[in-house]
Amino acid sequence: MLHVIVTMRIREGRMPEFLAACEALRPLVLAEPGCHAYDYTRDQASPFDPQQPVDPDRITLLERWASLDALKAHLASPHMRAAGPRMQELRASVELRLTESIF
Numbered sequence: 001m002l003h004v005i006v007t008m009r010i011r012e013g014r015m016p017e018f019l020a021a022c023e024a025l026r027p028l029v030l031a032e033p034g035c036h037a038y039d040y041t042r043d044q045a046s047p048f049d050p051q052q053p054v055d056p057d058r059i060t061l062l063e064r065w066a067s068l069d070a071l072k073a074h075l076a077s078p079h080m081r082a083a084g085p086r087m088q089e090l091r092a093s094v095e096l097r098l099t100e101s102i103f
Contacts, residue, residue, distance in 0.1 A: 001101040004063035009092040018090040034070025
């Protein structure tokens with residue numbers, strides 16, 4: 001199982017537009033073969049150490065894919081290709097990590 005962790009900082013004042021775009025995109029992605037999860041999350045304050053400070057402009061996308069082929073097909077899908085430029089316009093930065101389940 002592959003896990004994709006995408007950390008994004010959204011441009012100031014653009015969060016409502018970003019969340020609307022994500023809400024429209026999410027069901028299309030969840031319907032793709034091999035997609036097990038596609039969850040947008042935001043920072044939550046906690047009493048646990050160490051935690052980075054809460055950033056209201058940070059969104060973390062947590063994805064789970066059955067295989068690298070499924071992930072590649074996702075990235076090449078028409079809805080992802082169409083959403084790419086719009087998402088790029090709304091984000092100030094993006095970091096991606098790909099991990100693999102061990103157990």
